[in-house]
Amino acid sequence: MTTETAPIRRPFRGSCHCGFTSYVLFLTLPHTPAPESAPVPGPEPFQAFSRCNCTICHKIGTLHVRVPFAPDDFFLLSPLDPLSDLGTYKRRPDGFNFLFCKNCGTRCFTFMGEGENVEVDLGELRVEGEEKGKKTKVWRPKREGWKEGRVNGCYLSVNGHSIEAGQEGFDIGMFADKDWVLYYDYRELHGEARPQRYGTPHEFGAY
Template identity: 50%
Template sequence: MSDSTPTRRPFHGSCHCGSVQYIIFLTLPHQPPPIATPPPTDSSRANQEFYRCNCTPCQKAGHFHIRLAWSPEDFMLLSPLDPMAQLGDYTCNDGRIHWLFCKKCAGRCFLFAGAGEMAEVDLDELGVQDKDGGKMGKRTIWRPKAEGWDEQRPSGCYLSVNGYTVDAGQEGFELGEFTANKWVGYVDCLELNGPERDPRYDKPYEGGAF
């Protein structure tokens, strides 16, 4: 990006067939959160995060984690509007997190746990344009419900967008740049390695991938 001032802006994402459509708001250029810093005491993560996890489900599903600063405002699902009923679902481990996927193309756009809601928003007022730069107007969207939402683990709230499903060709979003700039943390959650280790930014842990 030519401008080095961190700026919050929207990006479009979708599954391969386009049945799942969403908007996320990211602040770029990215500033990775400090390592070994006590978590904030309020419900905000304080930082967005990009990371790859080497645990078996994440590795086999090919999930590039984008954790948003405040999911109720930073994630808007345009379709479908009832994801828990209209998308395929897979849970593993404790069954708390839903690995939702498109029933047509099997694309996995996001993982979710918690409560959601439908809302009416004016996308033009939020600075969201369509892929051709046109207006999108007022729309009904689905989003995580702000009431009771807590971005901190191990709460019952969790949203992780698959960065591989953010649509290509959008100015300012290039995953190769994220890796080159060492914005991507590599997390060690592989059961064979023992206790989870703090993220590192130079290379993946054993069993992981760039």
């Protein structure tokens, strides 16, 4: 007989390979998958793990981690001016910033929108190793006017592979094992995009 652990929102640390990019991401685990028919993001914000078969995501091997409200769920500790200090690739001038470390090349997150520097008490937020009562300057998606979705110009996707391994409650292997990964068809090889689904990737997609 197994006992299911109650979902808990907790902070997880992530970084690029050389450590220049460093962040804290809040996830609620165990994860509750959204219905296949629900738009991401839906009318109600929710957490999502996904892969798509578009040529960019396929080549860079991104496991997209989307959070309910990025200004409260993602804090970049370094660098504090990512759009200047990280490298970026844009497929279109008005598209996503596929950001990467200029030193080691790791892609930690993809972003569209405005950011802001704020001070937060990471200890109060239960981030391991941080002193309660101490303010830390971080970069985050700008809270004012943030409405998740590419049509709104507000998008944050963290690469799940850049979250540090070995943190309690986080095991990237269980995402696929538990059918938590939602697969998208953005390559549209047969005309219109096919519906998103759990279980198996679309053509040319990866597990």
